[in-house]
Amino acid sequence: MAWIAVAGAQERANPLIVGVEELNYLPAYGRDENGEYAGFGRAILDAFAEDHGYDLVYRPLPITRLYSGLLSGSIDLKYPDNPRWAEDRKAGRTIAYSAPAMTYIDGNLVTEARDGHDVELIGTVLGFTPWAWLDRIEDDSLQLIESTDLVPVLRQLFAGRIDAAYANVAVAKHVAAENGLPADQLVFRDDLPYDRGTYHLSTTKHPELIAQFDHWLEDNAERVEAMREDYGVGVEELLEPNGE
Template identity: 30%
Template structure:
């Protein structure tokens, strides 16, 4: 009897860990440092994380960049896995399709970036918000009927943050790490801050599948067993998963009384 139990455990483990080839559907955008699949790029934290999982599991993963709206209707096509995904994204759920979700790959910080002088602006004072095309700022949309602000659709991070830096819009709804990477690149990292009284979300990015729940189980186990290496990758890409402590508003220097 014990021998049969051992054989069953061995066969179950072998089935779970048998190497396979899988296609990951991913957003065809620049969302670095999380990922960047724009203009033929293939880089970022998630790319390196899946390489680490490949080395650990023996699986191979091919990335299939897709437009945002097409990606989330590809669960039953040639796509095996979708990233990023989250069951809270109701607009992307497909009728009759049961999805299986991984443990958190990363926690993202959905922040509203404003100029420092507007750090303490309230919703009743806010007028214009930049949002990247294809993204749905859930909290902002839910509050729009109560406050007099306009949502402006823009093509990318550079456009969104650029309009705020120039003072043409009040704020931009951009993931904090993505915004900080872009601002560092143009040496403007101190020119925008999180609006302290504006909508903010801390949301996990997950992998989903409608086909391979056992692969999700294996990936979850990998995240646990390789937690130290995963944490090192996050540090390498300077990814923050907690809301930063508010930066004190910088006031102009005054001349001492003579």
């Protein structure tokens, strides 16, 4: 399945294929109720493409296959990406990364009933790396359960089968609400290790396009920030209780 966005009048000879994650991770990015790629990720890329006259084809792929597509060149661009992700697979390859398009917080969400309890079993999406917990996972003091999508992770959490869900905090609350789960009972455990990172656009084929995207981000800083606010993907409000 591919989602096509026609953008602008000065098209390239061929559309640009953007590899995206085949999962529901809204409002950051993912499938909407109609199965279309949506969220902040699409909004920002469509806006850039429209301003520069590019056609984009969004190609949803499992996370592991996305890296294969990036490295083989079967996709033109990957979103989101980060220099830290899949470092072993990317070793020795030249990859151009954009400036940050979005900042996120990946952390531990628990139910109100489990707030303050020890965390020994966490769930996350297959292909995601819980950076803040790597030491404990590697020494087997913390067990990790992976699912192909965030919805089953959250269902396991509310069923009491895992102690915490490790995910983008804003996304987890949105996905819970959209799937009939009690999002108001989710608590972000900011007293536990969490990771603050950034989403980037990447490519092995078009470094000149990455440079162009960087200039666009700089020139449209207020517009992009308004998009972040519209989609509810800002992070500062999550850190206010800590005064960070």
